[in-house]
Amino acid sequence: MKCPHCGHDQSRVLDTRESGDGIRRRRLCANCDERFTTYEQVSTAVHIVKSDGRREPFDRTKLLNGIRIACAKRPIAMAELERIADQIEEHIHGSGKAEVPSKVIGNMILDRLRTIDPVAYIRFATIYLELPDLEAVQQEINRLVGHS
Ligand SMILES: [Zn+2]
Incomplete structure (x- = not known):
């Protein structure tokens, strides 16, 4: 899961929640401290x-x-x-x-x-x-x- 801001591949999950048919996660980049969101399909x-x-x-x-x-x-x-x-x-x-x-x-x-x-x-x-x-x-x- 690469950070969209700096490309670093280590991040910490701040928050996980169900959203529709997927899982939405708020992540904190371990390198630049920017936050970003990822979605995972649970299909x-x-x-x-x-x-x-x-x-x-x-x-x-x-x-x-x-x-x-x-x-x-x-x-x-x-x-x-x-x-x-x-x-x-x-x-x-x-x-x-x-x-x-x-x-x-x-x-x-x-x-x-x-x-x-x-x-x-x-x-x-x-x-x-x-x-x-x-x-x-x-x-x-x-x-x-x-x-x-
Ligand atoms: Zn980053």
């Missing part, structure tokens, strides 16, 4: 394939909500969560695939939470990995603190 909607085989369209809001629940009341800035959602969204749309397993997305979230906030990581892992009991949670914690 090539990416579907998420769940572990039980069900498919549903990728939904950034839903993704962000899932991360937010895991991070509730943790000292993590909303901007940080937005960044995780952005990275995952970019990965998904950049992959060029029509379908992405939910496992891939879950693992990407886990990867990021692991380094950002261990408590949020454990919360997300408990739900996402469907840890069945305390022992499984304990094992995950051990793995996290490197005792296993």
Whole structure:
């Protein structure tokens, strides 16, 4: 996504919103600090394939909500969560695939939470990995603190 002002190819997404059949993004150029707008068509909607085989369209809001629940009341800035959602969204749309397993997305979230906030990581892992009991949670914690 090149900046129309200076041609630089790194920009930061300031704002993302649905507009008609596309997604409109406000971007800030990392080089010249000019703002510009890009549109993405969602005609090539990416579907998420769940572990039980069900498919549903990728939904950034839903993704962000899932991360937010895991991070509730943790000292993590909303901007940080937005960044995780952005990275995952970019990965998904950049992959060029029509379908992405939910496992891939879950693992990407886990990867990021692991380094950002261990408590949020454990919360997300408990739900996402469907840890069945305390022992499984304990094992995950051990793995996290490197005792296993
Ligand atoms: Zn620029």
